[in-house]
Amino acid sequence: MIRSITRLLIMLCFSFGFAQEKNEVEKRIEKQEVPQQAKAWLNDAYENKRRTKWYFQTDDEEQVFEAKLKHNKHLHSVEFDLDGNVRNIEVLIDENELDEEVRKVISTYLNTYFSKFSISKIQIQYTGEGDDLEDVIDEDEFEDITVSYEIEFYGKTETEDELWEALFDSEGILIKKRSVNLKATDNLDY
Amino acid sequence: MKRLILMVCLLGSFLAEAQSDRFIFGFFPEASLSYKVSEKYTVTHKIESQHGLYDSNNLNEELEYEHSLTDLQSFIGRRLSPFVKVDVGYQYRIEEGENTHRTIQQVSILQRASFYRIGHRIRIDETFFKEAPLLFRARYRLKGQIPLQGLSLDPGEKYLAVSNELIYMIQSSEDDLENRFAASLGFYFDDKNKFEVGLDYRTDDYLVEDKFRHRLWFKVGYYKSL
Known part of the structure; x- marks a missing residue:
């Protein structure tokens, strides 16, 4: 019985772990x-x-x-x-193209939770109805559009040392994050 | 097609140049097996073997098979971050004359870009001989990997791998340089199984007078991790 529960717990841990990965x-x-x-x-x-x-x-x-x-x-x-x-539409931008207020909020989050971090990729994500998304591109209009930021970064805490992909809302508040599985490097190392 | 033409031209130029120098051609299979022993530590075993098929120093200049050497290597590596790994290793080399022992220390750095990745490898090794003095080598290898189908490399897809390694070696007071350029087609079955087939072109004896050597290996490699 104890063995079955242990096995179930291990399986749950694994499935939880996998759900957090990209x-x-x-x-x-x-x-x-x-x-x-x-x-x-x-x-x-x-x-x-x-x-x-x-x-x-x-x-x-x-x-x-x-x-x-x-x-x-x-x-x-x-x-x-x-x-x-x-x-949705995702647009790849440089760090210096981020809205100043959003950049401050995101920087505060990164500085608070990670002892070391570096951003490798930022995408602005526009979500909405087809017509509204079309206006974003051809009219530069953002009515009824949800803006969020998808950021890939390396971040180190006391217990974690990973590459992350995180989604922040239009104000730079974290919505969710998951670790990114890096591919094996055996063919580059040996 | 363009790649094939370039490959043939390069091969042709090696052969033309090789007429005055020593030229060796052969078959070079290698295989590695890696597995994690803890969250941070990985063990890797590797076997590689060089089989000569042609040597311009042979008087009759005919194809002649010769087992050049076989290396058995084992490494233990610690990942310092997702992008940096350090390894220490040992190699036992089987070759005619004298089998040798080698100790290896290396740092590997992974550099990622939007669709390709580059591995930097800085390695030093020390080879021990029964009679001769210690051979010390310092090496730097750059290996790039580019997916050939799409922007990211996914299971079942192919990739192109190109690498160049520069080696400085010193034994007693004599030193030399070696360069190794390799280009291969990779088959990414999944993250635990990769196969590479290509050419490995090595030149050495740069600092030795009247003694330049070219070696061209047809290389196949399997990278397995558990």
Whole structure:
């Protein structure tokens, strides 16, 4: 009996641990494999941008289509559901492009919880209805749009020493974070 | 196709140059097995073996098989951060004449970018001989890995691995340099199983008069972790 409970506890620990980790798989796909609705939305919003690369992405929870393209010198990743409805737009930015107030709040969080940290990637995430998201791109309008920030950073605490991916809201308050599994380095080390 | 043409041109230039120097060609299989022994510590065993098929020093210049050497290595490594790892290792080399012992110390640094990654390896090693003095070597290797399908490397996909290593060695008062350039096609079955096949071009005896050596190895490597 005790052995069964121990085993159950160990399994629970493992499943909890895995749920906190990022395990994304992304495959490059041809334009023909993408739902027509997604391609139409992209053409309207980005006015027929030519160099778009399409991907099919899965993680532990969901499957999405993703378009990656350059717009106004920034890399944009546009996510669509399997029916081709746009879900969000992520724009890769530099640390110095972060809104000053947001940057202060995020810096306070990082300084408070981590003895050592360094930011490696920042993306602004715009979420909303298709028409509103289109306005973000072609009109620079942000009505009914939820803004959040996805930040990848290395952070060290007394007990943890990891690469993290965290989501902060429009004011820079942490919503959630998960550790990023780095790939094995055996072929680079030996 | 462009890559293939470049490879053939490079190979051609090596062979042309090699006419006045010593040129060796052969087969070089290697395999490594890594496993965690605790949260921070990893043990790695590696076997690599060089099999010569052609040596321009042979008078008849015909293909002739020769077992050059086999190395058996074991390392214990500690991860200092997600990006930095230190290892100490031991190598037993089996080769004609005298089998040797080598101690190895290395620091590996992982550098990540949006879609590729680079491994920096700084290594020193000491080789012990029965009669000859200690051979000391200091080495730096840079190895880049680029996915060939998409922006991230996922299970079942291929990648390109390119590396260059510069080695300085000194034995008694004689020193020399060696350079190792390798390019391979990698098969990323999953994170615990990787296979690389490619060419490894080594040149040495840079500081030895009238004695320059080229070695071109057809290399296959399997990287397994548990």
